[in-house]
Amino acid sequence: MSSSPASSNRDHWLATAKQVSRKVNLAWWLETLSAPLLVAAVGGAVALLVVRRAFPHIEPWMLAASASGVIALLAIGCRAWAARKFERPEQSLVRIEAAMRLRNSLSAASAGVAPWPTPVERIDAGLAWQWPRLLIPPLGALIMLTAGLLIPITGRSLNPAGPPEQPQAWKQLSAELDQLTKEDVVDEEYLEETRKRLAELKSQEEEQWFSHSSLEATDSLKKSHRAEAERVEREIGRADKALATLEKNAGASNQAEKNRLVEEFDQALQGLQNGAMKPNPALLEQMKQLDLKDMAKLTPEQIEQLRENLKKHSEAMKNGNGEGEGENWSDELLAGEGEGEGEGEDPGKGGVDRGPGHSPGVLGTENDLLETGVLTGLEAKDLSRTTPGDLLELQDGEHEVDQSPSRISQGGSTEATGKGGDRVWRDALDPAEQRTLKRFFE
Numbered sequence: 001m002s003s004s005p006a007s008s009n010r011d012h013w014l015a016t017a018k019q020v021s022r023k024v025n026l027a028w029w030l031e032t033l034s035a036p037l038l039v040a041a042v043g044g045a046v047a048l049l050v051v052r053r054a055f056p057h058i059e060p061w062m063l064a065a066s067a068s069g070v071i072a073l074l075a076i077g078c079r080a081w082a083a084r085k086f087e088r089p090e091q092s093l094v095r096i097e098a099a100m101r102l103r104n105s106l107s108a109a110s111a112g113v114a115p116w117p118t119p120v121e122r123i124d125a126g127l128a129w130q131w132p133r134l135l136i137p138p139l140g141a142l143i144m145l146t147a148g149l150l151i152p153i154t155g156r157s158l159n160p161a162g163p164p165e166q167p168q169a170w171k172q173l174s175a176e177l178d179q180l181t182k183e184d185v186v187d188e189e190y191l192e193e194t195r196k197r198l199a200e201l202k203s204q205e206e207e208q209w210f211s212h213s214s215l216e217a218t219d220s221l222k223k224s225h226r227a228e229a230e231r232v233e234r235e236i237g238r239a240d241k242a243l244a245t246l247e248k249n250a251g252a253s254n255q256a257e258k259n260r261l262v263e264e265f266d267q268a269l270q271g272l273q274n275g276a277m278k279p280n281p282a283l284l285e286q287m288k289q290l291d292l293k294d295m296a297k298l299t300p301e302q303i304e305q306l307r308e309n310l311k312k313h314s315e316a317m318k319n320g321n322g323e324g325e326g327e328n329w330s331d332e333l334l335a336g337e338g339e340g341e342g343e344g345e346d347p348g349k350g351g352v353d354r355g356p357g358h359s360p361g362v363l364g365t366e367n368d369l370l371e372t373g374v375l376t377g378l379e380a381k382d383l384s385r386t387t388p389g390d391l392l393e394l395q396d397g398e399h400e401v402d403q404s405p406s407r408i409s410q411g412g413s414t415e416a417t418g419k420g421g422d423r424v425w426r427d428a429l430d431p432a433e434q435r436t437l438k439r440f441f442e
């Protein structure tokens with residue numbers, strides 16, 4: 001059953017009015033959403049960066065879904081706010097007839113007082129989209145949110161911060177003690193006592209590690225340890241030197257010289273026994289059993305074995321003494337060997353007691369020294385090339401003093417012998433100079 005022409009005309013105009021109404025309402029919604037969308041996009045981009053840094057394990061799709069949900073909630077809220085300005089289909093009919101100049105025919109037909117006009121091919125409601133104003137806000141929001149999701153950022157570690165790093169001097173001292181223990185050249189009792197004192201410093205509260213008293217105690221312990229190590233090294237070298245001289249000149253030296261070397265060896269042995277740091281007990285026992293007063297009874301193997309043992313201990317003391325680690329950094333720098341911490345690590349990581357951490361060789365490569373020989377002076381023969389200040393000659397001599405009395409004019413052409421200051425200036429100075437000199441001598 002086909003509908004009547006009047007009913008078809010009505011359906012056409014009402015459907016057209018609903019389309020125009022939806023278009024107007026969409027424009028109101030986008031107009032209301034544009035400003036809040038940009039503000040939310042800026043805040044969302046910042047929030048995404050913060051969340052990605054604080055929680056790097058979160059998947060990107062989860063962040064994108066969360067951002068989309070926030071935008072959807074914002075759009076729903078803006079639609080509810082813009083609904084106050086929405087246009088009904090009856091109002092759209094009035095807009096159409098006003099734009100197309102239908103002379104209220106659609107309003108009259110909707111009221112039932114006139115028939116519906118015949119449909120036309122082109123409907124003009126007087127509306128046009130402003131595309132730049134429409135597209136800029138959503139595109140800007142999309143760019144900012146995408147940047148918040150894709151900009152590379154380093155995630156913050158969620159692990160709790162560990163304890164603060166201990167003073168470098170503690171690490172150095174501990175390494176020196178470990179080296180001496182490894183070489184087995186020092187009495188274990190001294191090493192245990194030093195480790196105990198170091199452990200007492202480490203047992204302080206972390207806030208006190210870098211206090212003045214703690215650093216002062218650390219410095220005192222380190223200097224005491226190194227002084228002992230230097231003393232042991234010095235006494236070992238002294239004993240080795242005396243033993244080498246005795247071995248070399250066993251038959252040629254007189255008895256007095258031999259007694260002096262034996263006494264020097266005994267003094268070195270006594271020094272090794274009396275200090276806080278003592279060498280390996282085996283070395284002390286070997287030195288005690290050696291009878292240097294009767295070298296004939298000693299075999300070359302015994303002397304050589306003791307000397308090798310002494311050299312081993314001396315080298316171990318040098319390696320375990322930690323010399324040049326941050327205390328003589330300027331010498332290392334000039335020599336091109338300073339490497340920040342003094343232990344061969346990366347340059348530029350100096351510290352309070354490790355030196356400034358300069359890169360090696362910052363002053364350039366040191367050239368080989370030239371053999372300059374004896375310095376001799378050059379005698380200039382051509383005096384025409386001399387310059388002011390050049391020393392030409394030195395002579396000893398005396399001033400030639402004129403002993404004859406000076407004569408001054410007195411009363412015209414009469415001359416008389418000057419007295420006192422008169423002999424100095426009266427007949428040679430002008431009046432102004434004479435007055436000045438007179439004031440000076442008054």
